[in-house]
Amino acid sequence: MHAARNTSLCTKDCVCLFVCPTGATDTETGQIDFTKCLDGCRLCVDACPSHAIYLVPSVYPAPQEKSEAVRKSLFALAKSKAGQERLARSLSEASDDPIFKQLMNAVATSNRVLAEDCYREAGYILPQSEAVQLWLHNLLSEHEKDEDFPSDAVKTLLEKL
Ligand code: SF4
Numbered sequence: 001m002h003a004a005r006n007t008s009l010c011t012k013d014c015v016c017l018f019v020c021p022t023g024a025t026d027t028e029t030g031q032i033d034f035t036k037c038l039d040g041c042r043l044c045v046d047a048c049p050s051h052a053i054y055l056v057p058s059v060y061p062a063p064q065e066k067s068e069a070v071r072k073s074l075f076a077l078a079k080s081k082a083g084q085e086r087l088a089r090s091l092s093e094a095s096d097d098p099i100f101k102q103l104m105n106a107v108a109t110s111n112r113v114l115a116e117d118c119y120r121e122a123g124y125i126l127p128q129s130e131a132v133q134l135w136l137h138n139l140l141s142e143h144e145k146d147e148d149f150p151s152d153a154v155k156t157l158l159e160k161l
């Protein structure tokens, strides 16, 4: 185990800098220096008033193979969340009450995040980020002459972004 810092929670009051015996918490980037962190010492975790530091395993187990039953359940759940998102968005659009609109937008966003989690858990990438889009474009150009590469599927994915 080693410590990691959530920089968006960190309030920079520096308690962790004083308790860490190795100086691992004192870095320019804000990230804890993995190479200096003592395995599972957690002094900084307990000292941080903002709960910004947590322990993460040094080695993660290999992901488990998803069975067809699990995949089907995840898709069913994702579909239901997508339906709830649509409903919340339409209720928000139909209302003039700003508080109700805000609430429905929050419900819609929450359902969107849950649906995305389901798709990710089912083993699919979600190509919204610029890095993934670039990677897909690179794959297309690298495999331009490769007949076995599913270029059409990648192009369809990129068109839907
Ligand atoms: S103790 Fe917590 S809040 Fe303070 S600097 Fe360290 S990580 Fe940030």
Ligand code: SF4
Residues within 6 Å of the ligand: 002, 003, 019, 020, 021, 022, 023, 024, 025, 032, 036, 037, 038, 039, 040, 041, 042, 043, 044, 045
């Ligand atoms: S777990 Fe211990 S060694 Fe690692 S950063 Fe925190 S205080 Fe320092």
